[in-house]
Amino acid sequence: MVLSPADKSNVQAAWAKVGGNAGEYGAEALERMFLSFPTTKTYFPHFDLAHGSAQVKGHGKKVGDALTKAVGSLDDLAGALSALSDLHAHKLRVDPVNFKLLSHCLLVTLASHNPAEFTPAIHASLDKFLATVSTVLTSKYR
């Protein structure tokens, strides 16, 4: 799966609308994921997962910032996410199925906040982008 020039442009346009809210959206996506897909909580036994948790906010910011970096490096996602890829492969070892769950919740978050930037074409490009990020993050698993 390759991101076309149109996909890249769609993703950049959608993320520009996110503005400085990437961290907030990251936290919201995590909250949505923990509620909708409770098995994902097994990776965070050390977290307070209640609504408004400072730990979830902090982690959401990490996720949001990483995605912002990815959006700025669409021509070399493997390079930009290499350190995170190592982390997920060797330390975190999150089962690959969970990346789809978080990706879906990120889409839901974006759709609910910026409906105008969630046309079918942009929806498709964002889905492809998140799938590509997920592939990069699991690429060194074995």
Added chain:
Amino acid sequence: MVHFTTEEKSAITSLWAKVNVEVAGGEILGRLLVVYPWTQRFFDSFGNLSSETAIMGNPKVKAHGKQVLNSFGNAVKHMDDLKGTFSHLSELHCDRLHVDPENFKLLGNVLVCVLALKFGKEFTPPVQAADQKVVAGVAAALAHKYH
């Protein structure tokens, strides 16, 4: 079997009452065909699916989307017996339509995205969680009679 709490049922039915099934159905099916183009394999007879504009404007996509969403509406009315409610449709999707049940999960997630789009802030994390249970329940019910 999926169990819904009173709160979940209430969240689901009150949101569903505000859905324009006529319009949303086409939107949801259209987006499935745009975002996951391989799903077009089931719709050779639908005519022009060559672009996002063609798909979203295609009258057969709109009509079939409405039919699919009406069926979902039926699920919302029978949340305590999804397998029974979808028994016949499950046989149909296996024996006649030959649809891989993975597609039901894809459609369910597109439906959730469209609800988020339409309801914005009202589509809170707990409301989403309740709706994820319904779409997962419908997907499982539709796959139940496969052999």
